Amino acid sequence: xxxDDFLELVKTRRSFRRFKSDPVPEDILKKVLEAARHPPSxxxxxxxxxxxxxxxxxxxxxxxxxxxxxxxxREADPTMYWAVAVQPHLSTAxxxxxxxxDRRLEAxxxxxxxxxxxxxxxxxxxxxxxxxxxxxxxxxxxWGTMQTESRERQIRQLLGIPxxxxxxxxxxxxxxxxxxEKSDAALRPVRERASFRRELDxxxxxxxxxxxxFRSDEKVNEFIWxxxxxxxxxxx
Numbered sequence: 001x002x003x004d005d006f007l008e009l010v011k012t013r014r015s016f017r018r019f020k021s022d023p024v025p026e027d028i029l030k031k032v033l034e035a036a037r038h039p040p041s042x043x044x045x046x047x048x049x050x051x052x053x054x055x056x057x058x059x060x061x062x063x064x065x066x067x068x069x070x071x072x073x074r075e076a077d078p079t080m081y082w083a084v085a086v087q088p089h090l091s092t093a094x095x096x097x098x099x100x101x102d103r104r105l106e107a108x109x110x111x112x113x114x115x116x117x118x119x120x121x122x123x124x125x126x127x128x129x130x131x132x133x134x135x136x137x138x139x140x141x142x143w144g145t146m147q148t149e150s151r152e153r154q155i156r157q158l159l160g161i162p163x164x165x166x167x168x169x170x171x172x173x174x175x176x177x178x179x180x181e182k183s184d185a186a187l188r189p190v191r192e193r194a195s196f197r198r199e200l201d202x203x204x205x206x207x208x209x210x211x212x213x214f215r216s217d218e219k220v221n222e223f224i225w226x227x228x229x230x231x232x233x234x235x236x
Contacts, residue, residue: 013131015086015142016140016172018176019089019094019140019172020177032137032173035132036050039125039129041126042121042122043105043108043118044108047101047105048123049101049165050099050100052097053098053159054094059093062091062098065154065155066144069148069150081231084229086143087144089172090172094173094175096170096171097130098167098169099126099127100167100168102164104164119166127171131171139176140172142172143171146169189232190229193227194229
């Protein structure tokens, strides 16, 4: 693959929250998972394991577990733009990939560093590699997080995952339902903002930090409310 093709893949990959019911072919699913086991990891610990769920009843139970207590979360963070959340729609994806991290491998990492941080960094690289592989086949993914330890514990119990594993993320996988995404008014500001990226010249410094590019607190706050997909003024 040349650079232009690679950059196009990176730029066109985005998170989806609506999926078609079409199944993901088994050979493509395996290729996506094959890619996910190859990225670098801290100390070459390779802490990732994946639980693939396609049973409709199990997917519904997972979704129910993760979204339990959503009312409390909304009350605790009322300015969060909750329409962006993928969790309520997990069961509509043909495949859910539960990403587990083996905490015992934290023994690989230097003692003076936060073991859990390095573990989760390694898992994040694996997830992103998985998402790029999926995008190369025209498949859609998203980031589904646990939010709380209690929900993580529920998923472990539901799927028989040993306690030594984190349940870091759940990645929905399937073909995107472009029409549903476009017709959902609540997702309009998300769609409009999702493709925005800061210009290269704004974020690159040579030899030392260029204070002329430093953003004030006011500028950062403006960015949060005008460009991110989690803080959107109601009625925008």
